[in-house]
Amino acid sequence: MLVKKLYKWYNNTWRKIKKRNLKKAFCKKKEKMSAVKLTNVCFSYDDEINAVNNLSLEINQGEYIVVLGRNGSGKSTVAKLINGLITAQSGSVEVFGLNAANKSDLFEIRKSVGMVFQNPDNQMVATIVEDDIAFGPENIGVSREQIAQRIEFALNATGTLSFRNRPSSELSGGQKQRVAIAGVLAINPKILILDEATSMLDPVGREEVIGVIKKLNKENGLTVICVTHYMEEALDADRVIVMDGGKVVMSGTPEQIFACEKRIEECGLSLPRAAYIYNRLKERGVDLGDQQVYTVKELADRLCELFAKI
Amino acid sequence: MAKSLSFGQYYQAKSFVHSMDPRVKLLLLIAYLVTVFVVSNFFGFALIGAFLVLAIIFSRVPVFTVLKSMKGILFLIIFTVILNVFFYSGEYDRVFIEWGSVRVTDSSLIFAAFMALRLSMLVLGSSILTLTTTPVELTDGIESLLYPLKLIKFPVHELALIMSIALRFIPTLSDETQRIINAQKARGGDFESGGLIARAKAMIPILIPLLVSSFRRAEELGDAMDARCYSGSKGRTRYKRLKLGYRDGVGFVVFAIVLAGVIYLNGAFVALV
Known part of the structure; x- marks a missing residue:
């Protein structure tokens, strides 16, 4: 009897502990992890005007961020800073705890931060779509079999499977930009930055690209930072950041941001x-x-x- | 719309020659060109001609398309023929026309015909390669063939990347050129009238914007490549691998027979050159 009771008690306690631990682990996972952290960052192209002026910003994993701002507000500069394409003159840029100022960490940072640029024509290396998507994984030394898998995944995720063997010059702007996203996805990044990636596209192309990004954010948990000056694109965001004069002027949900019409107009922007x-x-x-x-x-x-x- | 693949001459088809390994085609072309220079009589040319006909049949490229590749070099051929007919100074048996130091003899006629044949064979052979191989395949083939040069620290990968980027940007830059021409025309630019010098001068307002925009593109492409983790050939893998097939073996064997035949015929008959 006693043995049986003891065994039961032992079993129950053990189960409870296990449950608690599981809960803990689960909570930890749900707890938002900081993906990008900029602290007091200054950057200037010509040593006179600061393109980015004492900017601090934290972006969590899985967030869909839209950065708005007029031309020259420093929004593209922020995008390049995160990827380490340019280095901050003061302050620190951290991506998953790695400092972008360290040349030795740069490769790792670029592996986890994919970037799509404005002009789809100027970011493709190979003539054939498939070869271009292979470029990224080739650079980071992925094996041949895995490259094939990654290409398959990237093509499926961006809906470009039918272009696989076609030359990119035959595609429309929106299609090219989706291929560019596929090329970045094949590197398997955790963060995707779009630096005005839709500004050269027609409305249909823009919708295609935004649709793909939204899907990647929802289904694959990709952190998205979308730099744009199209107000309509901000509506899909978890958080909108408005920049002006190299600083973050406003930050909040799209509803919060668009409730302040006056301030938005002061930043050279307009409501949707x-x-x-x-x-x-x-x-x-x-x-x-x-x-x-x-x-x-x-x-x-x-x-x-x-x-x-x- | 397939201009990006068909610049140069590529003729799209599915054929024996099309699906041969580009490396093999390149090597065969080099061997072929050497053979054309080795041939010393018309019997040898007959054999090479037979090989050419075979290659054209198995490449499924219309004969007319292949012959069209001669258009560019036709002037050179005619020029060579005229020079050789009138100024060939070898030994001769009979003189047809004599006018001062200019003589048309039997051997000058034969020699001119020989040179014309040789030139045409060179062009036709090369055009079969470019007609059946895409530029992308060609760069892959060249990269693979140059691979041994890595031993002497020749930057093979970089060279191949430069070639493939150049190919990739041909359609982009040609679109850009057209846009600039249109923009200059819209402002009253005139590119059609005037003499050679005037027209060459008119190209300057096209070339300068094109150059500037190429630099801008290059910079953006550099950023995009950096962002995609490009750091040179170190630690890089290759996705595509060229594979040899039975067709390549057949190609080699057929060509070896032709080569043997040419060497035999060279010995068996009197050399004309």
């Missing part, structure tokens, strides 16, 4: 078109409902409702 129209109509007493509108589709729906009432 739909939100702007909604605000102007509201000022003139048109009742479109209390809920703020952000997308053109929502606005159209509200207007239709309104007209139906009349």
